[in-house]
Amino acid sequence: MTKPENNTVNIALPQSFSQKFVHSLQHRGIVAWLLAVVLSAFYTCIYWFPHYLQGFIAWFNPLSEYLRHRPADNWFLYGSLYTLAVLVFGVRFLIKYRHSRYQIFRTLSLLFFQLIFAYLLPAFMALMAQPEFYFTYFFPLDSYVLRPENVANLLHTPHGTGIFFLAISVFLSFIATPVLTYFFGKRWYCSWVCGCGALAETAGDSFRHLSDKSLRAWKIERWTVYSVLVLVILLTLILWINSLSGGSFLGDFSSQFARAYGFFITAMFSGVVGVGFYPLLGSRVWCRFGCPMAAYLGILQKYFSRFKISTNAAQCISCGLCSHNCEMGIDVRAYAQQQQDIVRASCVGCGICAEVCPRGVLRLENISSSK
Amino acid sequence: MHVAIIGNGVSGSTAAIYLRKTNPSLQITLISDESPYFFARTALMYVYMRQLSQQSLQVYPPDFWDKQAISRLHDSVRTIDFSAKKIFFQPTQAPLFYDKLLLATGATPRKINCDGNNLNNIFHFYSLQDLEKIEKSTQTPPQNAIIIGGGLIGIEVAEMLYQRNIPVTVLVREEAFWANVLPPQTALLVQKYLQQKGIPFKNQTEVSAFLGDKEGKIRALITQKGEEISCDWACVCIGVRPNIDFLRNTPLHCDKGIVVNDFFQTNIPDVYAAGDCVQFFGTNKKTESLWYSAKLQGELAADNIAAKARKYAPPIWFNSAKFFDISYQTYGSVNAKLAPNEKEIYWQHAHKPLSIQLVYQENNRQFLGVNLIGIRGRQAVYEQFLREKQTIDYVLKNLLLAHYDSEFSPQWEREMQSVYMQQNP
DSSP states (O other): OOOOOOOOOOTTOOOSHHHHHHHHHHTTOHHHHHHHHHHHHHHHHHHHOGGGGHHHHHHTHHHHHHHHSSOOOHHHHHHHHHHHHHHHHHHHHHHHTTTOHHHHHHHHHHHHIIIIIIIIHHHHHHHTTOOOOOTTOOTTTSSSTTSHHHHHHHHTSGGGHHHHHHHHHHHIIIIIHHHHHHHHOTHHHHTTTOHHHHHHHHTTGGGGGGSOOSHHHHHHHHHHHHHHHHHHHHHHHHHHHHHHTTTOSSTTHHHHHHHHIIIIIIIIIIIIITTTTHHHHOTTHHHHHTOHHHHHHHHHHHHSOOOEEEEOTTOOOOOOHHHHHOTTOOOHHHHHTTTOOBOOTTOOOOOHHHHHOTTOOEEEEOOOSOO | OEEEEEOOSHHHHHHHHHHHHHOTTOEEEEEESSOSSOBOGGGHHHHHTTSSOSGGGBSSOTTHHHHTTEEEEEOOOOEEETTTTEEEOSTTSOOEEOSEEEEOOOEEEOOOOSBTTTOBTEEOOSSHHHHHHHHHHHSSOOSSEEEEOOSHHHHHHHHHHHHTTOOEEEEOSSSSTTTTTSOHHHHHHHHHHHHHHTOOEEOSOOEEEEEEOTTSBEEEEEETTSOEEEOSEEEEOSOEEEOOGGGTTSSSOBSSSEEEOTTSBOSSTTEEEOSTTEEETTOOOOOOOOHHHHHHHHHHHHHHHTTOOOOOOOOSOEEEEEETTEEEEEEEOOOSSOOTTEEEEEEEOSSSSOEEEEEEETTTOBEEEEEEESOOBOHHHHHHHHHTTOBHHHHHHTGGGGBOSOTTOOOTHHHHHHHHHHHOO
């Protein structure tokens, strides 16, 4: 009975060359595909073929010598470029959202943690011949820190710094995380501290609208993200059982499991796909579908948190800017137009939905009562 | 039973969804000639401004309507035979029989009654088709674009063109932007801010004629003061009127709009109407052309169609808008010109476009309403103040409860409180 659609004019098609370039980049055009290929290839080289990057790595020798008194390697190259991208695009983001104090504070926090805790401090610790340790990555995102061999290493570092690091890590995972998430939601980590979040919010900002808003994507998300959490817990348990039983448990299965997790989850999922596919799948693919930390925080946020995005009564005009801009693929409009508050495990609390809403309908809040 | 709904705007679509929610077995048909799906009219401007894709205008996912078993008919209604309960389309299309009919035909832009109002390159901004026309006509940017009308739609079109670097002038009938709704100081505040942004305004200016060139395209307009302003592009944004022309000369009782009672019933049994096209019987009230009202009316009309009587009681008035990057919200009743018994407390930032205006009744100090510029208020709290008929003193004391700006934002409500403290030491 329905007649065919008859809309003929394409509205807001790009005109000039620069508009066409940006449009292609942001709407899965040829530019986006090229960038995705380049980024994925770069990640592939960093992980498995660093010798292809030798010349490039050598450029960073002076900086590495200055910071760490040793030549650069592929990971130093990666960390430097990563931090540079966060800083450069972070400044761009700060200018874009300069009218919002929430966005300014949050972005400065991300920049601070990336530059100091994920880049300069590890370099300094390398200089001091201390174990490599990242204060902003802990279990379950850091699948390595609680493994028996790492725990053993940390316990035997001179001056007990390793024990200190281990205690900090356990504290962050099992005490600070639930407490902070209760008060502020998962955003305290995902949108204020995490390095993956830092890159997604800054360099990935132009791709946030590419997230899939369909129900199907939401279903897939729930399967994959909690599966990865289960995998990393299983992995850690099996490694410990194997270690405590003197290697007699399931033979060398546990080390193969660890290698498979490192290959498929850490390298392929969080790196090659997670960042490499920014221009195709959006900036938070890893955070949404893969990150075990996000899964853990999400459960806490959904069931044990005061955080929510509140809807200002009947003010929604269903324009859809909130959903369009949600990097986690949440159909925010579907809630707002029904006057429902938004409590979703995946919400990272970036606050952009509230920022772009032309009627000021949405507000990020840490209040459990209705007021 | 078959319910036909003419118009798939916010009223008609909301009604369809509510009907389905409460009546799983109804047959429902949504008819529209504008668009095959319900879209967010309020967001048309963001498509032009490249902030939204045309597809994301769809308020529900494409498969939603089939899942809800709501048929959609993308066709133009020619006439309705109310006695035979039949809707007629073009001759090739079979007429559609209904048991109950909801007219949610919305509004249509008002034209200026003057010479030359049919010239080429004079536009309105209401429908999807209007947006297409504006898009086509601005792909080669006009030299002198004029917007006629200092209201919400006029300023939307100004923002659209501004964003594409097309210079635009706004003609306003009143002495300042939207001064028939905003109090003078607020109207001036907004207008000054927009002028600083580079939007020239011509106040107290109305059009008496459009002049065309040889090809029938607009080349100038004449104001009522006799001034000739040259322009090659114009958009008339002077408001809307109910879209009911095709219902004139039928037994349906129409005045300014389709006349309904508080249960959305027209004078014809089984025929209901809701949204921008209606006028409530016995009230001298003008038609409400507001997204929020239309949505609520669609919901209530659905219940009445399903024989669950629900009377329309207009909610505590609220509205919101955005003038470029300045947000505007209002709750309760704030007249552009205060009534003799009304008083106000007003605060305005020294140089930023921010203001709060609280209005109250002088004799009993009852709080009547608020206007907020550049500040967001919590609707539930202001509604509670108004419903409980709180005094202005109580409202000021508790003003921070209504704070709704994002976290870490300044609490401008405190400034307002100090203004009050100075006035009432």
